Amino acid sequence: MKKVEPLSLVEKLFVTVFVLIAFYFTVTGDWNFAFFTLLMAIIAFMWFITKWLCFIAELLLNKK
16 A cells, blocks of 8 residues: 655645635636636645545554
């Protein structure tokens, strides 16, 4: 079974940047880019949440 690491700082910054870009485009009124960046942030969040859940499951399964 592959060892899963907790989320790195780069991954957290990746999602934070997408959310900030979506917020900026929302404020400037460009809804197309706001929707696209928000969608990318949601996809990244789902990927990272899945990674976190795998990490927690591995910790629970390897408990002795």
